[in-house]
Amino acid sequence: QVQVVESGGGLVQPGGSLRLSCAASGSIYTISDTDWYRQAPGKQRELVAGITSGGIPKYADSVKGRFTISRVIVNNTALVPLQMNSLKPEDTAVYYCKATRGFVDYWGQGTQVTVSS
Numbered sequence: 001q002v003q004v005v006e007s008g009g010g011l012v013q014p015g016g017s018l019r020l021s022c023a024a025s026g027s028i029y030t031i032s033d034t035d036w037y038r039q040a041p042g043k044q045r046e047l048v049a050g051i052t053s054g055g056i057p058k059y060a061d062s063v064k065g066r067f068t069i070s071r072v073i074v075n076n077t078a079l080v081p082l083q084m085n086s087l088k089p090e091d092t093a094v095y096y097c098k099a100t101r102g103f104v105d106y107w108g109q110g111t112q113v114t115v116s117s
Contacts, residue, residue: 002026002106006097008081009111016087018113022080022097024106033100034071034080038093038113045096049082063091087115 008020024031035050049069051057057069068083080097094110 002028002031002099002101004097004099004106004108006095006108006111009095009113011114011116012087013117014087014089014115016115017083017085018087020082020084020095020097020111020113022082022099022108024078024080024097024099025076027101028073028076028078028099030101031078031099032102034078035098035100036069036080036082037096037098038091039096039110040090040093043093048095051080084113087113089115091115 003025036048039045049059051069051071066086096110097108099106
């Protein structure tokens with residue numbers, strides 16, 4: 001089993017920065033990938049960024065050059081922060097972290113990010 005908890009959302013002005021955190025606990029050494037998704041009102045959930053257990057990142061075209069994903073294990077907890085810079089109003093969404101272990105996905109509860117002046 002894996003437990004996933006996100007934190008760090010909030011309100012930020014356009015052009016600003018925000019850092020989201022994803023903490024995965026439990027059977028973390030069998031997690032293959034950890035991904036950040038987002039879902040804006042009236043839209044489908046979309047992949048924002050992901051990282052493998054070996055540290056290889058991937059990004060959606062819409063966030064390349066602005067967002068950075070990383071992964072570190074501290075005290076048997078896999079931490080996967082998402083650093084978001086140069087934020088735009090279209091980045092407004094609920095952001096979710098997902099950890100994949102075998103054929104099972106574990107989702108967090110989500111954290112709201114609002115980019116507005």
